[in-house]
Amino acid sequence: MRLFPAMALVVLLASTPGEAETDAAATATRAAEMLLEAAAALAEADGARDRVEALTETVRAYEEGLLALREGVRQAALRERAILLAFEAERDRLARLLGVLQSIQSAPGPILMLHPEGPVGTARAGMIVADITPSVAREAQELRARLEELALLRGLQDAALTQLTDGLAGAQTARADLSQAIADRRMLPSPLALNAEAMQEILQSALSLDDFAASLRQQPSTAPDDLPDFAAAQGRLQPPVLGTVLRRYGDEDAAGVARPGLVLATRPNALVTAPWPSSVRYAGPLLDYGNVIILEPEADYLLVMAGLATLFVQAGELLQGAAPVGLMPGPAATGEELILPETRGGGVILSETLYLELRHSGRTVDPSDWFALD
Numbered sequence: 238m239r240l241f242p243a244m245a246l247v248v249l250l251a252s253t254p255g256e257a258e259t260d261a262a263a264t265a266t267r268a269a270e271m272l273l274e275a276a277a278a279l280a281e282a283d284g285a286r287d288r289v290e291a292l293t294e295t296v297r298a299y300e301e302g303l304l305a306l307r308e309g310v311r312q313a314a315l316r317e318r319a320i321l322l323a324f325e326a327e328r329d330r331l332a333r334l335l336g337v338l339q340s341i342q343s344a345p346g347p348i349l350m351l352h353p354e355g356p357v358g359t360a361r362a363g364m365i366v367a368d369i370t371p372s373v374a375r376e377a378q379e380l381r382a383r384l385e386e387l388a389l390l391r392g393l394q395d396a397a398l399t400q401l402t403d404g405l406a407g408a409q410t411a412r413a414d415l416s417q418a419i420a421d422r423r424m425l426p427s428p429l430a431l432n433a434e435a436m437q438e439i440l441q442s443a444l445s446l447d448d449f450a451a452s453l454r455q456q457p458s459t460a461p462d463d464l465p466d467f468a469a470a471q472g473r474l475q476p477p478v479l480g481t482v483l484r485r486y487g488d489e490d491a492a493g494v495a496r497p498g499l500v501l502a503t504r505p506n507a508l509v510t511a512p513w514p515s516s517v518r519y520a521g522p523l524l525d526y527g528n529v530i531i532l533e534p535e536a537d538y539l540l541v542m543a544g545l546a547t548l549f550v551q552a553g554e555l556l557q558g559a560a561p562v563g564l565m566p567g568p569a570a571t572g573e574e575l576i577l578p579e580t581r582g583g584g585v586i587l588s589e590t591l592y593l594e595l596r597h598s599g600r601t602v603d604p605s606d607w608f609a610l611d
Contacts, residue, residue: 265309271302292415299408458536459516467535486603497601498594502587505567541594
């Protein structure tokens with residue numbers, strides 16, 4: 238991870254003129270600082286006492302920094318488009334203004350003092366020029382400020398593309414290191430004893446996620462008694478992945494199927510974490526849901542997360558809150574891919590979906606009542 242592009246972007250934006258300091262510049266400055274901090278955290282993760290926890294925080298820091306930088310670039314592109322549209326709408330007036338400014342600049346001083354009607358005409362022309370000069374100067378200053386802002390916005394987008402590329406490379410390195418750290422830790426035995434034969438029978442007989450969850454509920458609870466009070470966390474849980482709500486509880490999808498859970502749209506390879514200290518009741522493929530993780534944060538509660546690609550956990554593990562559980566599918570994106578779709582009006586960057594379902598006493602409940610969704 239090279240730090241120079243990020244540092245250059247911070248310096249560039251910090252030195253911009255006051256009139257050219259846009260929301261996009263402020264957002265990009267904050268994002269650049271976040272990515273610098275993430276790079277520093279990645280360098281320090283090797284010496285951390287809990288390397289998995291340190292790398293988890295590093296990956297999430299990269300994701301948040303990249304998200305903020307992309308938002309800054311999106312704002313910059315929209316502002317640039319607005320300025321160009323304003324220039325196009327005022328093209329004739331700006332052309333006349335530039336013509337006046339060029340003629341004043343190129344005309345020799347003595348000629349400007351002459352008038353065909355003699356001294357009286359010269360005096361009248363002088364009064365007219367005295368009246369319009371402040372207006373022309375004011376418009377010239379406004380034009381200059383907008384041109385400076387346009388140059389800043391274009392420089393911001395060019396610098397951000399380089400920084401995004403480096404940030405994505407850093408995020409990929411952090412994810413790979415996290416995967417290796419978790420693989421090394423997996424050599425430890427599982428703290429919970431599970432009936433593998435019973436689980437296999439449940440998998441073979443389940444016709445739906447509802448059937449599978451109901452069968453799991455018939456098995457003994459694996460949630461230790463000393464876990465924090467999950468019911469008291471209602472409304473305060475952080476979503477397990479950075480993304481946005483695509484469909485809410487009971488909404489129908491394109492095929493007309495209504496599911497009793499949330500569908501979160503997220504980016505490829507996004508990190509998924511445990512929202513609460515839990516035991517892992519199941520981790521693996523299930524029907525057509527892809528890889529599924531079922532957590533038990535408290536007896537008689539099941540939290541289902543479906544649609545992952547890489548799994549970091551296995552059945553029988555005990556997890557702390559915010560522990561990494563897996564990664565979303567998808568190829569690694571380049572910096573340009575991260576910028577362009579949104580600025581062109583599309584939403585294809587959020588190409589992966591995580592299905593989130595919460596069950597209490599065998600019945601689904603609306604996860605929106607439990608998670609602090611923004």
